[in-house]
Amino acid sequence: MHDDAHRWRPAPVPAPQAGVSFVMPVLNERAYLERAVRSVLAQELDAPIEVILALGPSSDDTESVARRLADEDARIRLVRNPAAHIPVGLNIAIRAARYPTIVRVDAHSELEPGYTRAALETLARVQAANVGGVMRAEGRSPFQRAVARAYNSRIGLGGGAYHGGTDEGPAESAYLGVMRRSVLDEVGLFDEGIRRGEDWELNLRIRRAGYRVWFDPDLHVTYWPRESWSRLVRQFRATGSWRGELVRRFGRRNGLRFFAPPLLVIATAASLAVGAVQASGVLSGRTGILLSVFHLPVAAYAGLVAVVAAGRGGGRSLRDRLWTLAVLPSMHFSWGVGFLQGASRGARGTVDTSRLARNTPLP
Numbered sequence: 001m002h003d004d005a006h007r008w009r010p011a012p013v014p015a016p017q018a019g020v021s022f023v024m025p026v027l028n029e030r031a032y033l034e035r036a037v038r039s040v041l042a043q044e045l046d047a048p049i050e051v052i053l054a055l056g057p058s059s060d061d062t063e064s065v066a067r068r069l070a071d072e073d074a075r076i077r078l079v080r081n082p083a084a085h086i087p088v089g090l091n092i093a094i095r096a097a098r099y100p101t102i103v104r105v106d107a108h109s110e111l112e113p114g115y116t117r118a119a120l121e122t123l124a125r126v127q128a129a130n131v132g133g134v135m136r137a138e139g140r141s142p143f144q145r146a147v148a149r150a151y152n153s154r155i156g157l158g159g160g161a162y163h164g165g166t167d168e169g170p171a172e173s174a175y176l177g178v179m180r181r182s183v184l185d186e187v188g189l190f191d192e193g194i195r196r197g198e199d200w201e202l203n204l205r206i207r208r209a210g211y212r213v214w215f216d217p218d219l220h221v222t223y224w225p226r227e228s229w230s231r232l233v234r235q236f237r238a239t240g241s242w243r244g245e246l247v248r249r250f251g252r253r254n255g256l257r258f259f260a261p262p263l264l265v266i267a268t269a270a271s272l273a274v275g276a277v278q279a280s281g282v283l284s285g286r287t288g289i290l291l292s293v294f295h296l297p298v299a300a301y302a303g304l305v306a307v308v309a310a311g312r313g314g315g316r317s318l319r320d321r322l323w324t325l326a327v328l329p330s331m332h333f334s335w336g337v338g339f340l341q342g343a344s345r346g347a348r349g350t351v352d353t354s355r356l357a358r359n360t361p362l363p
Contacts, residue, residue: 010127011180012100019048019099020116021181025081025089026066027355029107030238032224039110039222040103040125041073044117050104052096052227052275054081054089059356071162087190087198094181094189098197102184104176104199109157110222119178119315122216129183129211130203132174133219140224146323147225149315155308157331160191171215172255173203183211195351196242203254224352232327232336240335242350244342261336265298305329 003348022040026033028048033053040051046280053066055078061207070076079096081089094102101123105118115133119299122131137152139145187205205212226232274294309324342350 004040007210008212011123011129011211012182013124013127014100014180016120017047019050020045020101020103020120021056021094021097021099022049022051022103022104022105023090023093023097024051024107025054025056025086025093026058026062026107027081028058028060028062030058030062030065032062033062033107034069035110036105036107037069037076039112040105041075042113043111043115044113045120048099049075050098051072051076052093053077053265054079054093056084079251084355085192085195087192087194091189091192092093097181100181102177102179102181103138104179106176106223108224109176110224112220112222115219115221116178119216119219122214123171123180125213128213128214129206130174130177130179131214131216131219132177133216133221133222135175135223136220137223137225141227141321143229143327144225144227146315146320146327147331149320149324150327151223151225153308154177155304156328164240166217168216168218169214171203171213173200174213175199176221177203179260181279183209187237193348194242194245195347196239197246201246201250204250229326229330229352235352236331236334237338238350238352238354240338241342241347242338243335244339244344245347245350247339247343248346258339261332262339264297264301264332265334265340267294267301271295271298319330 020043024036024040030037037051037053040049043049051073053070053076055063055066066076066078070078077096079092083089090104101120103119104319105111112117119131119133122128135151137148139148140273183206184202187202187209190202194201224233243254243258247258271294274291278288278291305325305328309321310330315324316319338350341347
């Protein structure tokens with residue numbers, strides 16, 4: 001956690017009854033959309049609200065679910081997001097919003113009833129432009145529960161504040177975010193050319209404009225991770241690729257934790273190459289033994305994953321622990337490979353296809 005400057009600009013504080021707009025990009029979310037929307041409608045607020053769903057071209061039954069919800073409650077509004085990309089949908093929804101506070105909601109997330117009220121109190125108290133809390137991942141299937149455990153573990157996603165931080169204060173970014181509309185307009189909304197990591201980049205511009213981004217550990221959002229191994233790998237490869245692109249653009253503004261997965265990939269490649277040379281017998285004796293030092297980082301990583309899987313963080317059953325053994329390396333290596341690709345040649349054109357149903361063409 002940090003502030004970019006000791007002097008910061010207070011964000012405007014609207015009147016308590018000014019209203020709140022919830023914005024949600026939606027694509028192929030039939031299994032999650034209704035619960036996400038109902039968690040928004042259940043927010044304990046003494047102010048008008050609206051829920052704006054930015055509908056991408058879904059290939060499942062998502063649109064009929066959205067239309068049914070909108071027919072049942074006039075507070076739900078539907079807008080089109082033909083490009084399907086998240087930052088595009090967010091901007092369309094924000095531009096359509098009526099109220100001065102914007103709450104980003106993911107269709108894979110559920111808000112606690114007091115979430116928005118507490119966030120508004122924090123925004124007013126610290127005069128921040130954006131506030132976020134803790135992502136609390138949960139799962140339904142054994143695989144999804146393993147992914148959730150990895151998300152909630154410090155080793156899983158690198159220990160960012162919103163993955164389990166406990167200290168309130170200025171932050172680099174915010175999970176989802178409760179934001180002041182006037183500040184979003186000032187800095188130019190989301191960058192529609194960034195497909196993943198768009199929230200980090202937006203918060204960077206907010207901080208550069210002199211405003212605070214704030215982390216409040218008392219705010220919790222339930223998040224449902226991807227349900228299959230292939231979707232998880234595609235999601236993390238795309239996310240890693242865009243982080244590599246952000247490193248190309250912003251360099252040391254990116255935290256050191258983002259470099260751990262690509263270093264793991266490089267260390268593993270080096271270990272495999274040395275192992276092949278050792279197995280061939282080209283190098284033997286003392287030189288071959290000295291080269292074994294290249295195996296140490298991979299061995300240490302494997303040991304760490306085994307300890308996590310065997311401990312309380314790996315789950316209760318043997319099946320849970322085996323899934324944890326598979327999930328952690330899948331997340332780290334796919335993210336790391338994506339990062340190296342993005343850092344070397346850029347991420348333009350890279351899309352998170354984990355949001356697409358099977359055989360759905362890209363928009």
